[in-house]
Amino acid sequence: MNKWLKPKPILAAAAAMIALTGCSSGGNSAKDERQTLRVMYYEEQSFYQQYGMLFSAIYPNVNIEVVSTQSIRPEEGEDYNKLMDDFIEKEQPDIVMLDSERYAKSAADGKLAALDSLIEKDKYDTEGLVPGMLDYLKEKGGGQIYGLSADFSSQALYYNKDLFDKYGIEYPKDKMSYSEMIQLAKRFPTDGEGKDRVYGLKFGYSDSLFDIGTQLGGALSMNYVNGTKQEMTINTTGWKSVFEMALDVINSKALYLQNQQSMDGEKTYEDYLMGDPFLSGKVAMMIDGPYFMTQLKQAQVYLKDEEKEKLISNWDMVTVPVDPANPEYSSMVNFYNIFGINSKAANTETAWTFLKYITGDEFARVSSKSYGYGNFPVRVKYFDNPDNRNFAAFYALKPNPFNMYKDYDKLPEKFNQEFYGAAQAELEKVKAGSATIDDALAQLQTVGQGMIDQGKAAQAEKKEEPATDSQAAESNATEGASQ
Known part of the structure; x- marks a missing residue:
């Protein structure tokens, strides 16, 4: 399952404004010396729209090479996490872009540079950051901070x-x-x-009763399938209560x-x-x-x-x-793209300069002009709130560490689509009054587990299939060349 989200573009006019004013900023090594910074991101154009244009206007002597993740496309049965590990190991970007789970794992594995000493040395302003972000990143990092996010999503x-x-x-x-x-x-x-x-x-x-129910369930830290164990978990008293709540609000006619x-x-x-x-x-x-x-x-x-x-x-x-x-x-507060410094980075100082900039005041001031199109900047003082509404509602809660979709990429390739169709059909019977919630959940537990087991068996059988003539010839040729 691809965990990267396509980022929102910021206004080009904002980049132009920074370009006009950037030259007057004070100097440091990142501005005075020609350097190269390799940044891992979804793809080059969106990187420059989101971050690169503004950063390059302030730091024209830093040549940014975007290490695009577009080439990571797992086939059925391939481990997405291993592909990502191999990609980072091969490309060795200075700045890595991570979701929360990979951030935690990379920190534990020693693949990221700790930022605590850099934050203290540069007197980096942590007070102006959205409440809870550093605590969340520190918790995920096992007690230290190994990355920062430039924005967050919330509802x-x-x-x-x-x-x-x-x-x-x-x-x-x-x-x-x-x-x-x-x-x-x-x-x-x-x-x-x-x-x-x-x-x-x-x-x-x-x-849809299934859609409304799973939305409620996700908010209550529930999942209907355990991707890690590849086991269905939908036939529980918890899920029964959730679907009863969803059915109640549908039948009440209060819901648009x-x-x-x-x-x-x-x-x-x-x-x-x-x-x-x-x-x-x-x-x-x-x-x-x-x-x-x-x-x-x-x-x-x-x-x-x-x-x-x-x-x-x-x-x-x-x-x-x-x-x-x-x-x-x-679960509706998220730091999707966490940027960290590779522990093997060729230029840690410039990498830290980049992180400071995209999480700092100047970037937040400009990017806040476009928050209505997607995420918020992590510097909350730049929220545009002329009518004094309760904007704290967007950042008063901390991100839930629970991930409803954890290890979904380990499930059979067609499971999500096939189970979604089966769940929609079964729960529509409940809406129509021709089945009970108990009946539907018991049926979905059985059907879903059957889909998982059949998918696992098919993958195992595929791995055990004898090589075709062309594959055997290719293997022999490879062995001959190595001798």
Whole structure:
């Protein structure tokens, strides 16, 4: 399973602005001497859009070589982690890009340079970083810091104050449970049809019981298959409770179900904007990231004056709901790309200069102008918050170390697709009233385990297949050449 996410581009105008002002910055060895820095990243163009243009404007004497990970494409049965290890060992980038699991493993294996002494020596400003980031990285690093992230992704629970006031319902609070959020949503009226009514909650984009249930389950640190052991774990009391909760909110009619809303009448971008139920004041609560705020700004530009009057204006945010057993953590706060310095780096000083820059004030000030398109910078003081809303909702919770998809790449290649189809079918029977949740989970436990076992057997059989004539000839030729 490919764990790298395609990064968002930052505004080219911001890079141009830095290029115009960068030459006046103070000097150091990274600026004064011609050096080469090898940086591991998804691919070259996106690296320069995201980081390289700005860094090169400030440090023109650093020649950056992007070590692209695009060539890492595991075949069925291949170990993705081994391919990544081999790639890093072969390419030896100075800066490595890691997900949280690889960061922890690389730190434990001595493959990363500890940053604690560099942070202390340079008096690197740690106070301005998003709360919890360094603690998270230190915990993953076994007590030391081996990497930094330039941005983070997060979501919040948005709520429409006017709808809550109209129906005399108290506002949502930080760190509610998912059950509390659902009960709050169910207090809104359900009369009316389609766009002529209000909804208590918009949660995701699917009306599928399986999709809603697994979204809730993931937030509660649950997985329905153990990738490491290759065992199904869906037939449990925990999953039964989760799907009961999901079925309850679907049947309550308090949930805005995206798939049930017709898009036929939407002809223009203006129609699309007004078709958003929270934007147009029809939904009391929704879980979303910063992109909603970008849409709202666009709506205020694109829409006609009479349509602008229908836009939501009195709104705020609280943290997403949490697992009561772990109320300080959320699976919706993530540091996806952690940058560390290779312990074998040819130029540790320049590598550290790069890390300081992309996690520092100047980069955060510029990149914060585009946060609405994706992630937030890790310097929270640069959040654009003119209306004094509760932006702390995005960073008040710590990232949950639980990974619902851990070792999914070890499962048979077609498992995810095939099991998803089977789960959708079984749980649709529950929605229709023709099966119970107990029946569906028992069936999925059996079916899913059968898919895993059959896939493992097929892979083992494939490995034991005798070599074809062409393979044998190739092997003989190789042996002959080595003699």
